[in-house]
Amino acid sequence: MTRSPATPLPSPEERRRLRESRSLTQAQLAQRIGVSRETVRAWESGRSTPRGRKRETYVKLLTATPAPAPTGRRSERPGRPLELPEPSEYPESPSVLTPTQAFDALYAFCAPALVRQAYLLSGRRGLARESVERAFQLAWDRWPEVARDRDPAGWVRAAAYEWALSPWHRFRPRHRRPEPPPSEPSERELLDVLLHLPPPYRRTLVLYDGVGLDLPETAAETEASTRAAASRLLHAHEIVAARLPELSDPRVLHERLAELASSEHLRSAKPPEVRDGSERRARFWTRAVVAFTVALIGAVALTLATAPTHYAPPLPPGETVQGVPPQMAPGPLSNRERKLRSKLREELQHGPQRLAPQPR
Structure with a gap:
């Protein structure tokens, strides 16, 4: 049953407002309609549209009471405000949270699940925690951009997945040694199958069957087309079903992935530690850039001080002189040459300092 055109569905921006x-x-809205939170997010972003009874329920919940017009203060901050999972847990509403409080709330909501998802991608407990910490450090460094993003949790999740699947970890000494596998044989088999999948297939499988995103959202987060994401997901399911036939059912696969991720009891760092790590990293790189700039300026100044001030043309190459007799080895002197030598020696001793030729 479709809704009458007389009461059209509001625009995505109006739905959110x-x-x-x-x-x-x-x-909360997804729970009342009976859908997932990702589905509501897709409706508000315009990537999908509700249909049938869910559309009717969605419109009734949005238009049950007249919505107040947006205030001038809200229009001063463009973009979507950061949403928290449980607003009742905090003394203030999300719109008046400080950046530190908003970041800590996002971290508390996303970090535990992200550590488990990163473990499914990498198979390493330390790397999973490191990936989440680095992702949130990057988010704190770019917090104005992340806070205005439509999906801050998706922004951090994409950064954590990129770090967990980076191929450069294989060159790190501590990642060359294998970690102890899970204790349960079934969990070891599932983790081994996941780690043998190509990284794009593994990421698509975790997002779709583990996190619960729909196909367009999975394609958008993996920066692929919907057709490419569907192909990767299909091949990943075929590989998993070939190794573990009992996981051919997507619901069973989802449950097994959740059990594998939660069986390790992975812990994440505290939000202040992550923020301090981000600030230390920013200070380190700032000092490194300043030191490199000073060294470069010093090298340029030394070059200018020691460089020649005028142009010195290079010496031309030597030329071969023709007609020069070959050098001969000295032989015995004749009587005439001996007399001449004696005369020259006497002139040098008693004569002038400079010899002048005389006519014979």
Whole structure:
């Protein structure tokens, strides 16, 4: 049953505004409609449109009470405000949180699940924690951009996945040694199958079957077309089903992935530690850039001080002189030559300092 054209569905921006005017989060609205939070997010971003009874329920929940017009203060900050999972846990509303409070709330909501997902991607406990910490350090370094993003959790998740799947980790000494596998044989088999999948297939499988994103969202997060994401997912399911036939059912695969991710009891760092690490890293790189700039300026100044001030043309190459007799070895002197030598020696001793030729 479709809705009458007389009551059309609001635009994506208006849907978000109507929901926020009723003080509803995406999770709360999704629970009332009976869909996932990712589905509501896709409706508000315009990537998909509700249909049938879900569309009717969605429109009724948005338009049940008149929505107040947006205030001038809200228009001063463009972009989507950071949403928190449970607003009732905090003394203030999300719109008045400081950057530190908003970052800590996002970290507390996303970090535990992200560590488990990174473990499914990398198979290493230390690398999983490191990936999440580096992703949130990057998010804190670019917090104005992340806070205005439509999906801050997706932004951090993409950064953590990129770090966990980086091929450069194989050159790090501590990652050359294998880690102890899970204790359960079934979990070891599933982790081994995941780690033998190509990284793009593994990431698509975790996003679709582990996180629960739909196909367009999975394609967008993996920076691929919907057809390419569907092909990767199909091949990943075929490989997993060939190794573990009992996981051919997507629901069973989802449950097994959740059990494998939660069985390790991975812990994440505290939000202040992550923020301090981001600031230390920023200071380190700032000092490194300053030191490199000073060294470069010093090298240029030394070059200018020691460089020649005028042009010195190079010496021309030597030329071969024709007609020069070959050098001969000295032989015995004749009587005439001996007399001449004696005369020259006497002239040098008693005569002038300079010899002048005389006519014979």
